[in-house]
Amino acid sequence: MDRGYMGKILMVDLGSSTMEDELIPEEIYEKYLSGMGLASHILYHRIPAGADPLGPQNILGFVSGLLTGTGSLFSGRWMVVGKSPLTGGWGDANCGGTFSPAIKRSGYDGIFFSGISDKPVLLYIKNGKPELRDASHLWGKDAVESEELLKKEYGEHASVAVIGPAGEKLSLISGVCNDKGRLAARSGLGAVMGSKKLKAVVLDGKKRIRVYDRQEVNRLSRICNRWVKVQLPLGPGTGLGLLGILLRVLPTAMAMDGYVYKNILRKWGTGGLNQMSPEWGDSPVKNWKGSNVDWPLSRSKSAHPDLVKGYEVIKYHCYSCPLGCGGICRYPGKYKEGHKPEYESILALGGLCMNEDTGSLFDLNEYLNRAGMDTISAGAAVAFAMECYEQGILTKEDTGGLDLSWGDAGAIAELIRRMVDREGIGDVLADGVRAAARRIGKGSDRFAVHAGGQEPAMHDGRMDPGFAVHYSVEPTPGRHTIGSQLYYEMFQLWKRVKGIPKKLPFQIYTKNSRYIADEKKAQEEASSSRYMAVVNGAGLCMFGSFLGVTRTPTFDWLNAVTGWSKTPEQYMEIGQRIQTLRQAFNVKHGIEPKENRVHDRAVGRPPLTQGANKGRTVDIEKMMGDYWAQLGWDPATGKPTPQTLIRLGIEVS
Amino acid sequence: MPFTITQSCVGCQACKKICPVNAISGEKKEIHVIDPVVCIECGACGRICPHTSVLDQLGNLCAMVKRSQWKKPRVNSDECMSCNMCIETCPVNCLALSGAHDSGYPHGYPYLKEEKACIGCGFCSLECPVEAITMYSSVT
Numbered sequence: 001m002d003r004g005y006m007g008k009i010l011m012v013d014l015g016s017s018t019m020e021d022e023l024i025p026e027e028i029y030e031k032y033l034s035g036m037g038l039a040s041h042i043l044y045h046r047i048p049a050g051a052d053p054l055g056p057q058n059i060l061g062f063v064s065g066l067l068t069g070t071g072s073l074f075s076g077r078w079m080v081v082g083k084s085p086l087t088g089g090w091g092d093a094n095c096g097g098t099f100s101p102a103i104k105r106s107g108y109d110g111i112f113f114s115g116i117s118d119k120p121v122l123l124y125i126k127n128g129k130p131e132l133r134d135a136s137h138l139w140g141k142d143a144v145e146s147e148e149l150l151k152k153e154y155g156e157h158a159s160v161a162v163i164g165p166a167g168e169k170l171s172l173i174s175g176v177c178n179d180k181g182r183l184a185a186r187s188g189l190g191a192v193m194g195s196k197k198l199k200a201v202v203l204d205g206k207k208r209i210r211v212y213d214r215q216e217v218n219r220l221s222r223i224c225n226r227w228v229k230v231q232l233p234l235g236p237g238t239g240l241g242l243l244g245i246l247l248r249v250l251p252t253a254m255a256m257d258g259y260v261y262k263n264i265l266r267k268w269g270t271g272g273l274n275q276m277s278p279e280w281g282d283s284p285v286k287n288w289k290g291s292n293v294d295w296p297l298s299r300s301k302s303a304h305p306d307l308v309k310g311y312e313v314i315k316y317h318c319y320s321c322p323l324g325c326g327g328i329c330r331y332p333g334k335y336k337e338g339h340k341p342e343y344e345s346i347l348a349l350g351g352l353c354m355n356e357d358t359g360s361l362f363d364l365n366e367y368l369n370r371a372g373m374d375t376i377s378a379g380a381a382v383a384f385a386m387e388c389y390e391q392g393i394l395t396k397e398d399t400g401g402l403d404l405s406w407g408d409a410g411a412i413a414e415l416i417r418r419m420v421d422r423e424g425i426g427d428v429l430a431d432g433v434r435a436a437a438r439r440i441g442k443g444s445d446r447f448a449v450h451a452g453g454q455e456p457a458m459h460d461g462r463m464d465p466g467f468a469v470h471y472s473v474e475p476t477p478g479r480h481t482i483g484s485q486l487y488y489e490m491f492q493l494w495k496r497v498k499g500i501p502k503k504l505p506f507q508i509y510t511k512n513s514r515y516i517a518d519e520k521k522a523q524e525e526a527s528s529s530r531y532m533a534v535v536n537g538a539g540l541c542m543f544g545s546f547l548g549v550t551r552t553p554t555f556d557w558l559n560a561v562t563g564w565s566k567t568p569e570q571y572m573e574i575g576q577r578i579q580t581l582r583q584a585f586n587v588k589h590g591i592e593p594k595e596n597r598v599h600d601r602a603v604g605r606p607p608l609t610q611g612a613n614k615g616r617t618v619d620i621e622k623m624m625g626d627y628w629a630q631l632g633w634d635p636a637t638g639k640p641t642p643q644t645l646i647r648l649g650i651e652v653s
Numbered sequence: 654m655p656f657t658i659t660q661s662c663v664g665c666q667a668c669k670k671i672c673p674v675n676a677i678s679g680e681k682k683e684i685h686v687i688d689p690v691v692c693i694e695c696g697a698c699g700r701i702c703p704h705t706s707v708l709d710q711l712g713n714l715c716a717m718v719k720r721s722q723w724k725k726p727r728v729n730s731d732e733c734m735s736c737n738m739c740i741e742t743c744p745v746n747c748l749a750l751s752g753a754h755d756s757g758y759p760h761g762y763p764y765l766k767e768e769k770a771c772i773g774c775g776f777c778s779l780e781c782p783v784e785a786i787t788m789y790s791s792v793t
């Protein structure tokens with residue numbers, strides 16, 4: 001089979017300790033690609049309505065991408081999927097490293113688990129031969145420690161996905177770790193893995209991944225690599241903070257070319273935005289009630305891009321990535337060495353909690369990665385607790401003696417330890433802010449910023465309403481990795497896809513125009529969703545996609561790898577099909593899409609009285625309805641219409 | 654189409670020992686068999702067989718080549734993009750990532766860490782999109 005995919009999946013029933021290969025017909029790949037698309041097909045039809053996310057009927061999947069291992073660049077993303085215990089609907093989380101090609105080298109496009117084991121187990125696949133093995137000796141150990149032990153046992157070159165103590169203790173904000181500290185963090189799927197008593201998946205295979213036209217794939221990759229290699233001479237990181245100020249004070253904005261962002265990523269990684277984002281209003285501060293006024297450069301310098309980069313000893317490249325935005329750092333503190341903290345982690349544990357202790361940011365990032373807990377949701381839960389404490393809703397008696405004043409690094413570290421260990425107040429917070437607000441009561445839901453149960457990431461919809469829309473309308477709400485007005489500019493889809501809004505290079509527009517809810521914006525948002533569904537079916541990286549669809553030639557790679565001759569519009573329809581099936585999954589499981597609307601505070605209700613986003617309110621209900629209409633979903637309810645399901649060839653059950 | 658072993662096999666087990674994915678089975682002094690599902694077509698069995706008993710994926714008999722003459726990868730760091738594809742695809746894990754070359758360009762590069770383990774399959778070269786790896790033989 002020379003079409004990039006392996007043509008089969010592995011279904012493992014942990015209840016009966018049985019497993020079988022299952023062949024996937026070619027038409028399924030043509031309809032859904034692989035990766036998230038293939039997973040949506042499997043999970044929609046096999047998880048019964050109303051299944052307990054932590055029960056035996058839930059299915060947990062590990063999927064690679066259609067382009068992974070084919071010579072295309074940025075194609076090292078794998079995805080864990082399942083019914084999310086955090087949101088009650090579709091759950092997925094995405095990660096890089098080496099695990100994605102390892103799935104295909106084992107002979108599979110995806111590995112799916114149902115049932116619950118009666119003791120801790122791991123799945124080991126050596127050269128395509130899977131077996132379940134006892135993992136009792138690993139239970140209770142953190143993710144990095146477990147991976148190191150597994151590599152001693154199975155070889156240094158085995159790829160490992162593993163949960164830490166947070167997943168074992170069924171924290172609904174836990175994820176799945178790979179490559180010693182990278183986390184597929186969102187949707188709470190670490191808890192699903194923990195509920196199944198599945199400690200780890202260990203892969204060691206060398207299957208060939210065959211491609212229809214490797215020469216063409218390589219030609220496309222060489223062109224893409226040229227854009228990555230040409231690096232602008234950027235000055236010190238201080239300039240980025242100052243650029244943030246400039247972007248804030250100007251009444252106009254400019255369409256962003258992702259090539260500019262590529263340069264920042266290659267030099268600093270995502271941490272290049274650590275000071276810039278709060279300045280121009282992109283990053284929420286103080287549990288979303290603050291602004292750049294509360295978190296000025298003098299405080300955000302604790303995560304100055306050059307300061308963080310200063311600890312980096314070598315760049316970290318995920319598989320097939322020419323960019324290398326990650327880094328391995330050595331730093332003083334408990335852990336000495338680990339992955340460079342990402343922007344999301346720094347801002348969630350920093351500005352959102354008003355924490356300006358650099359050392360604690362490194363330590364907490366590493367601690368949470370090892371524990372297997374989502375840094376975004378953990379930071380949001382701490383910020384929520386701090387505001388409850390400030391408002392007198394939580395007292396020292398409730399917190400077990402902890403003084404949860406804003407920015408107290410010691411208290412934050414102790415609170416997070418208790419969350420991981422599910423101890424006292426930590427147990428209250430360990431399932432995210434929605435569950436915590438329900439447990440605490442006393443009107444604390446006013447401070448629980450979430451969308452459908454998931455804490456939104458560190459990008460503020462009051463600055464770019466596209467984030468607020470995608471937080472609210474995605475089948476996995478609260479996600480920043482699908483779209484925004486900024487992302488649409490960077491994807492540059494109009495260069496390949498007909499009939500969608502165009503932007504001129506570096507087009508100037510007024511900031512006020514961002515807030516006008518019109519059809520054009522809905523088209524842009526729907527196009528971003530469709531495209532990212534393709535990207536996630538292909539196993540590509542969003543940062544690579546930011547280079548633009550002509551420089552990172554997703555559609556052309558897919559045709560060269562598979563031998564298909566699909567047009568960009570046909571791929572966008574596949575994206576729509578994947579997106580619609582994920583939404584149908586939510587409807588099947590009783591989710592009311594309207595209820596996934598992001599928290600009032602995150603759309604400017606009430607508006608902030610100072611700072612970059614002063615006076616900004618997003619007309620979120622209209623924007624959500626407009627988006628749903630673009631996808632052929634009912635604009636009033638957000639549910640896919642029967643006509644749309646028939647047109648896309650989706651059979652619902 | 655995987656590699657296959659012919660009736661002229663004498664069961665010396667050289668192929669079985671070198672196969673990186675344990676695709677070959679057979680008792681000593683008996684004809685060996687390649688598992689077509691497991692075989693990755695690296696060709697090591699064909700190169701090492703002293704009795705010319707291995708057919709390649711096209712059905713051609715593989716000629717034995719002295720191990721000292723097997724080709725090895727050479728990395729051109731000017732072209733390399735540090736993407737790790739070659740390291741990941743190597744069936745015997747003989748490539749590794751170097752430390753950062755200098756602080757001005759802190760990316761690692763692949764290098765042949767385990768020269769004796771290399772089976773000369775050339776997968777690293779084949780899969781490198783930017784043609785940064787060439788296979789060379791130190792003995793002509």
